[in-house]
Amino acid sequence: MSYQTHLQRLEAESIHIMREVAAQFRNPVMLYSIGKDSSVMLHLALKAFYPSKPPFPLLHVDTTWKFREMVAFRDRRAAELGLDLLVHINQEGVAQGIGPFTHGSAVHTDVMKTQSLKQALDLYGFDAAFGGARRDEEKSRAKERVFSFRTRSHRWDPKNQRPELWNLYNGRINKGESIRVFPLSNWTELDIWQYIYQEQIPVVPLYFAAPRPVVERDGTLIMVDDERMPLAPGETPEARMVRFRTLGCYPLTGAVESRAQTLPEIIREMLLARTSERQGRVIDQDAGASMEAKKQEGYF
Template identity: 70%
Template sequence: MEPLISIVDDDEPVREALRRVLAAHGLETAVFASGKQLLASDRLPEMACLIADVKMPEMSGLALHHRLMAAGHRIPTILITGGPTPSGRNQALAEGVLSYVPKPLSEEALLDNVRLALARGAAGHSDAMTGPQAFEAGASGEPTSLTSGPHPRSHLKRLEAESIAILREVAAEFRNPVLMYSIGKDSSVLLHLARKAFYPAKPPFPLLHIDTRWKFREMIAFRDETAKRLGLDLIVHVNQEGVERGIDPISSGSALHTQIMKTEGLKQALDKYGFDAAIGGARRDEEKSRAKERIFSFRNSGHVWDPRHQRPELWHLYNTRLRPGESMRVFPLSNWTELDVWQYIEAEGIDVVPLYFAKERPVVQRGGVWIMVDDDRLPLEPDERPEFRRVRFRTLGCYPLTGAIDSEAATVGEIVAELRQASRSERQGRLIDSDSDASMERKKREGYF
């Protein structure tokens, strides 16, 4: 059974902020507006940690701590206060409170204090330590002595919990969300998280794939097999206007192809189906313009992203309000890295497109990049001959615009080991990122996902 953390504060926004932070890290909480409510709760025997405001009407946090102790409930207690004083701190610690933390407290300080409380409870001695080992909190609320905690949750589990909380937030706050399915490794992880978030039901939103008609054949086969195997609602949209104009990545160039077949195709689909939130697998470590983006990234009525007008996301609180015509792009994997993604794929046994694994493949070298000859639509230069090399792909897109890398990594474990030595971004092989100065940021402003 997961430990239950009780939050008591007469200020509802504070209660909710604390609850959201802890829930995002997979911790179970119960919230109360007063000490009297907590004392009347039938969940009192489950409580493993108490977070209480010092100053509340009728019963202070310290008085609540005394009542619990007198009733035989030795629950490690964290007192939080907007008006900390040395005398108040000394009194609280002397009377058995574990931690006395000034508001506002950072997410790190909150989690570290909760870990300490759970560790103390698990060890069977909830009394506060005294003397030189006593916990100290600085004026900012940052702990100065805590380095580890109880109920250890791996880095991946924390990322998973955060992403699942974001997905549930989208389902709760938006009228008609959709999950963008690009078929790559990040999409596979995102889909796995969505299935976990709403299990045993199906995810409460469809999948949307913007098909440029130039994806690798293995990608399309994997997409269709996955949707069929999992019984998912899959929408495939092609920009037919671009098809009629003969737009392709070879004769039209990467910039125009991306603009028409990807960006305009996406905007068409979002407008056609009336989606107000599009969930994607972009990560901040991929490319510098993506590091500017919020988790809930606001778009105006033209689907335009303006990095100077984004909403703050303090305490994992997200402003999801939209006016008619506006929309949101949501990125639950924002805080993941490429290595995190592959370690999670390994831990969870997630299927991915075989193109990610090293294999002998027919390639030609163009501009220092190995391009796979996936079908006969790729024109060869007069002196160009495909050669078979053992390569794999770190990122997937339209095959004439996606470079492979020389590699021997044929399993997920070998990819993880390879990435530990990597010094370049996975998007080094995506030609669309460098077809002009500030290419990705410009594309994002125009509506590119």
């Protein structure tokens, strides 16, 4: 018998992690952000529990500023697979009219994403939440555990994480505490795309290049996805051939110019990449350690 390939080993490891969560926790949930990593994570969950359905619901924390195509894709996939999908919106934030244009990316992300996520976790009493984060995404994530302990107030304390040995994951918690679980910890962006290609996993069409209406702001291409986007005097959206390497709130997600319309073209572009994927996220362009600060607050 030949050895396992690197994708087979990554797949097996992720499945192992998911089964541990199903066995160790009372009320787990899978955070589903609709992006390519979430697509892979969901596919792995289908494999992990086959022929059973994944024994947990999906949760999407909707900031109300996601690309319309993302929301359509989310609803379609959940229906096709017959999975339980929970959508949570921070209604307090909606009532206060919080948005990226009026309040800036920091406030918007905090209220509609970080606080909203905490609300949802508390509302449903989830004791474990899967997230699609990868260690290769950002330096502060290189030291993140697969089972990441969170206090009752959802805080992450980098100094107080449990040692993680072999594949023995310690999921014991007291009431109110929780664990964030990262089954894709050891995957890289290239692994994700190779796996999507190999397994023919559906992803949101925004990853593929198409003519889309964009404006350029501070060197970042922002797609005008709906009428809520205020345009400066003289600013007119122009159709450019663009795609997205990562997906989030449309006003905070930069597009890249590309002609990659198929998976092989995306992978080729990836192999020749000269810019890493998070470059497109406005949120990360603060000081080097900004992600670490956000994580301590409870951001994924």
